[in-house]
Amino acid sequence: xxxxxxxxxxxxxxxxxxxxxxxxxxxxxxxxxxxxxxxxxxxxxxxxxxxxxxxxxxxxxxxxxxxxxxxxxxxxxxxxxxxxxxxxxxxxxxxxxxxxxxxxxxxxxxxxxxxxxxxxxxxxxxxxxxxxxxxxxxxxxxxxxxxxxxxxxxxxxxxxxxxxxxxxxxxxxxxxxxxxxxxxxxxxxxxxxxxxxxxxxxxxxxxxxxxxxxxxxxxxxxxxxxxxxxxxxxxxxxxxxxxxxxxxxxxxxxxxxxxxxxxxxxxxxxxxxxxxxxxxxxxxxxxxxxxxxxxxxxxxxxxxx
Ligand SMILES: O=c1[nH]c(=O)c2[nH]c(=O)[nH]c2[nH]1
Numbered sequence: 285x286x287x288x289x290x291x292x293x294x295x296x297x298x299x300x301x302x303x304x305x306x307x308x309x310x311x312x313x314x315x316x317x318x319x320x321x322x323x324x325x326x327x328x329x330x331x332x333x334x335x336x337x338x339x340x341x342x343x344x345x346x347x348x349x350x351x352x353x354x355x356x357x358x359x360x361x362x363x364x365x366x367x368x369x370x371x372x373x374x375x376x377x378x379x380x381x382x383x384x385x386x387x388x389x390x391x392x393x394x395x396x397x398x399x400x401x402x403x404x405x406x407x408x409x410x411x412x413x414x415x416x417x418x419x420x421x422x423x424x425x426x427x428x429x430x431x432x433x434x435x436x437x438x439x440x441x442x443x444x445x446x447x448x449x450x451x452x453x454x455x456x457x458x459x460x461x462x463x464x465x466x467x468x469x470x471x472x473x474x475x476x477x478x479x480x481x482x483x484x485x486x487x488x489x490x491x492x493x494x495x496x497x498x499x500x501x502x503x504x505x506x507x508x509x510x511x512x513x514x515x516x517x518x519x520x521x522x523x524x525x526x527x528x529x530x531x532x533x534x535x536x537x538x539x540x541x542x543x544x545x546x547x548x549x550x551x552x553x554x555x556x557x558x559x560x561x562x563x564x565x566x567x568x569x570x571x572x573x574x575x576x577x578x579x580x581x582x583x584x585x586x587x588x589x
Contacts, residue, residue, distance in 0.1 A: 290334050294386070296324035297349040301560040303465065303541055304356045305442045313404035315442045318361040319560065321390040322368075324348040326375055328383035341381035348375070353544040356557045364389040394440065397504040407504035410438035416492060417473070428481035431581055432492060433473035438539070439500065440467040443555070445508045463555055465541035466508055468568075472499060472518075473533045473581050475573075480528035495529065498522045511538050511568045519572035531573035531580065535587040538566035 300322045308314040326348070332338040352371065361367045368387035375385035394408040417433040448460035474495055480486045502521035508514045519532035541558040567587065573579050 290331060293330060293334060294325040294327045295330070295345060296326045296385075297345040297352075298323040298325075300324070300349050300352045301562070302352055302356050302361075302544075303558040303560050304361045305465075305556050305558070306360060307556075313406070315406040317394055317408060317440070317442055319392040319394060320361065320364060320367070321392070322352050322371070323388040324352065324371065324375070325386040325388070326382050326384070327386070329381040343375070343379055343382065350549065351375075353557050353559070354546060354549045354551060357546055357551045357553060364391045397439065397500050399501065399504045401505070404443075406442040406444065407500075408440045408442070409500060410440075413438060418488075419473075427478060429580060430476045430481045431473050432476065432488070432495070433471070434492075434496065435469075435471040437470040437472070437496070437499075438467070439470060439503050440465060440539075441504065441508070444506075447510055449509075464543075465558055466511065466514065467539040467541060467560075468511060468514075468536040469539060470499065470503075470518075471535040471585075471587050474522060474526075474529045475531040475580050477528050477530045486528070491526065491528070495522050495526055498525050511536055511566065512570070515568055515570050516572060519570070523572065523574060530577045531571060533571040533579075533581040533583070534569065535585070536568045537587070538568060540565060 302320050302322060304318045306316045308316060324345075326343065329341050332340070333342045351374065355367070355370055355374070359367070359370055368389050371387045372385040375382050393411040395411055396405060397407040397409050399405065399407060414437040415435050417435060419431040419433075421429040423429075442465055443463055445464050445466035446462050447464065448462065450458075472495075480491070498521045499518045502518040503514060506514050506517040515534045515536050519534055522529055522532050540561045542561060543553055543555065544557045544559050546553045546557065569583075569587070571579050571581060571583065
């Protein structure tokens with residue numbers, strides 16, 4: 285007789301990141317998204333799995349992961365609770381060794397970026413995460429320098445993004461994309477002209493709002509062939525509309541969303557169910573400034589997505 289007792293145990297795949305795009309309206313141009321982090325834990329008759337290595341009662345964690353993505357397609361995500369109920373009941377009712385299933389879900393909330401000029405709506409910004417930044421330097425010789433900014437402003441376009449026509453060498457495996465999600469967590473800094481810095485009446489709060497709005501609108505309105513192109517559009521829009529901003533530097537991690545292959549389950553993924561990867565990520569960075577102005581924003585900052 286063993287002296288040891290196998291007590292509480294459970295297993296499953298944790299942190300399945302799923303983004304579900306639902307197309308609405310007669311032409312499907314009104315997009316809704318749900319962005320979840322789903323963890324599955326199964327409890328039941330798993331003594332032998334632990335004690336003898338007999339896996340007859342073990343539903344692989346990989347299967348629990350696939351089930352999350354397949355259910356996203358088959359049932360949609362009406363709410364975290366409704367999705368969790370479907371999954372929990374499925375595991376318990378479909379496999380007799382599984383007696384309990386616990387589904388834990390975090391939902392990340394997104395708001396629309398309103399684009400009044402178009403009826404298609406597929407641009408979103410994550411709620412309440414962004415941080416406003418400011419760096420002020422005053423020098424006896426060169427005077428005031430004000431660099432405003434923001435970080436952690438996460439945005440997504442659920443369509444109107446392509447990436448193809450790139451170099452292909454013997455290490456290239458990336459498939460060309462003609463309709464992909466484009467998402468990034470914006471770090472932006474913008475340097476003001478001395479005209480703004482030395483003007484006691486300059487409204488910094490108003491200026492911040494205006495720069496942010498221009499960046500968001502440019503992100504939403506750009507039909508993108510690369511994040512590099514979107515970066516340039518965002519910065520140019522700010523320089524075009526904010527006359528006292530001389531320079532914009534953007535650090536844009538490409539928050540990759542990979543289409544999940546649902547073919548093995550007999551399901552077609554019509555750009556609806558994505559795996560949101562948090563690492564590794566492309567990191568696209570650049571400075572755009574007015575002609576004739578010397579750039580002043582540091583380029584060496586370490587940005588972590
Ligand atoms: O917008 C992109 N720019 C790239 O340079 C790149 N590289 C890559 O693998 N995917 C992407 N996407």
